[in-house]
Amino acid sequence: MSFATILSGLRENDVKFVVVGGLAGTAHGSRRVTDDVDICYETSSANTERLAATLSKWNAYPRGIEPDLPFFMDARQFRATPIMTLTTREGFIDVLDVVKGVGGYTDCHRRSTEVEAFDLRFRVLDLPALIDAKRATGRPKDIDQLPELEALLALRPA
Amino acid sequence: MTRSQFATAVMAPEKWVENAARLLNRKFRYTREESVWLGLVRELNLEVGLPLSRAAEVADEALGSVREEGDVVVGQSEGSSAAIVIDMSRFRSSHGAALSAALTLGGARRRGRRRVQARRKTAALDKASRYGVDLDLLREGLKLTVAERMQRADENAQFVRAMRTRK
Numbered sequence: 001m002s003f004a005t006i007l008s009g010l011r012e013n014d015v016k017f018v019v020v021g022g023l024a025g026t027a028h029g030s031r032r033v034t035d036d037v038d039i040c041y042e043t044s045s046a047n048t049e050r051l052a053a054t055l056s057k058w059n060a061y062p063r064g065i066e067p068d069l070p071f072f073m074d075a076r077q078f079r080a081t082p083i084m085t086l087t088t089r090e091g092f093i094d095v096l097d098v099v100k101g102v103g104g105y106t107d108c109h110r111r112s113t114e115v116e117a118f119d120l121r122f123r124v125l126d127l128p129a130l131i132d133a134k135r136a137t138g139r140p141k142d143i144d145q146l147p148e149l150e151a152l153l154a155l156r157p158a
Numbered sequence: 159m160t161r162s163q164f165a166t167a168v169m170a171p172e173k174w175v176e177n178a179a180r181l182l183n184r185k186f187r188y189t190r191e192e193s194v195w196l197g198l199v200r201e202l203n204l205e206v207g208l209p210l211s212r213a214a215e216v217a218d219e220a221l222g223s224v225r226e227e228g229d230v231v232v233g234q235s236e237g238s239s240a241a242i243v244i245d246m247s248r249f250r251s252s253h254g255a256a257l258s259a260a261l262t263l264g265g266a267r268r269r270g271r272r273r274v275q276a277r278r279k280t281a282a283l284d285k286a287s288r289y290g291v292d293l294d295l296l297r298e299g300l301k302l303t304v305a306e307r308m309q310r311a312d313e314n315a316q317f318v319r320a321m322r323t324r325k
Contacts, residue, residue: 001319003312026311029300031292035315062258069254070247080252081169085262091319094262117308139264151286151296154279 004118005090006037011120013054016042018108020099020133024124025145027115029152032145036085036092040125042105043082043097048075051095058088101136102129127153159188159260166260167193167253170200181210190257195221197253198244206242208233220244 003023010017019027021038041051056073063085071077077084082097098104102111102125111129114121125133131149134142164186165172178196179186186192195217202213212233219232223246234241287293299307 002316003308023308023311026307027304029296029307031295031299033314033318034311035318062254064261065254065258070250071254072248072251076248077251077255080248081255081259083259083263084255085258091315115304115308117305118312147282147286147289148291148296150282151291151293152300154282155293155296155300 001089001091003037003091004120006088006093007118007122008120009054009058009090010039010051011122013050015051015054016044016047016105017051017122018105018112019122019124020096020102020108020130021094024130025149027117027124028127028130028149029155030145030148032148036094038094038096040096040099040102040105040108043078045075048078052078055086055088055093055095058090060084060086060088060093063087063092099125099133101132101134127156159190159193160264161188163260163264164188164193166263167257168197168200169252169256170196174200178210182214193257193260194253197256198249201249202242202244216242220246 017039020040022034023037052074060073061071085094099108102108108125111126112123113126114123134146162172165175198217199213202208202216203210216233220230223230228247230244230246231241
């Protein structure tokens with residue numbers, strides 16, 4: 001159960017995704033502790049099938065609701081609820097089709113940068129896009145993180 | 159739940175929730191049970207094309223049915239030649255995922271003036287410092303590689319998870 005196993009699992013199953021949210025902030029130097037992986041996924045049916053299959057293998061289930069309710073982790077579920085906050089045997093993962101303030105996968109991909117960690121290469125939302133996303137969401141915990149992210153942007157070499 | 163969380167759980171825009179409340183003459187308290195009911199009303203209104211008032215009746219019938227899972231047959235015509243079949247398990251699955259997202263991610267941003275963005279580097283650093291961000295700590299962190307930062311974050315997350323599951 002770790003970020004490494006989630007990210008490597010997604011890569012092994014050829015899921016197209018961009019890491020967004022707290023872990024993207026970590027990549028850019030944020031000191032905030034995060035315990036989930038947020039991804040924006042490509043919404044083609046093939047990619048959604050691969051993502052659903054991967055999450056199904058990990059026994060994904062909606063986070064924060066009582067257990068044992070009917071839940072189908074398949075491509076049809078993604079059509080009904082394209083944004084899901086899930087708990088899995090590998091850890092917490094939030095899957096989003098659109099990131100507020102940035103857009104869908106294509107926009108996220110365009111505004112992302114490739115990083116290397118856990119012996120993997122994957123894309124994370126770039127810092128200005130992450131700031132736009134946090135600002136657009138407008139939740140207190142995201143607004144609270146803006147001064148740190150803006151400071152990181154200012155500290156970045158020109 | 160807040161109104162925006164409720165709308166997320168119902169899988170509808172907030173405006174739709176407001177309008178539905180008015181048309182159905184209901185005052186919602188934004189409870190979980192209401193989100194199940196209104197979510198089903200919306201599905202029947204949007205996907206099946208039932209008028210809102212009829213969708214509400216059918217939703218009452220479906221949720222009052224003895225069967226809480228599997229196919230539920232509701233809204234039968236007088237001659238029983240036509241009816242609506244609702245896959246309740248599938249509906250519960252979608253609603254559960256939407257409710258989870260509503261509770262975990264919260265609702266949309268509140269209205270109001272946006273905060274002024276720091277335009278200059280020094281202004282951003284001053285603002286962060288005043289806000290309580292330890293700039294020295296940030297500078298130290300930036301000396302690490304991305305891989306080192308991610309590795310450290312993973313270790314921290316595992317510690318948090320272990321603390322959470324500890325009895």
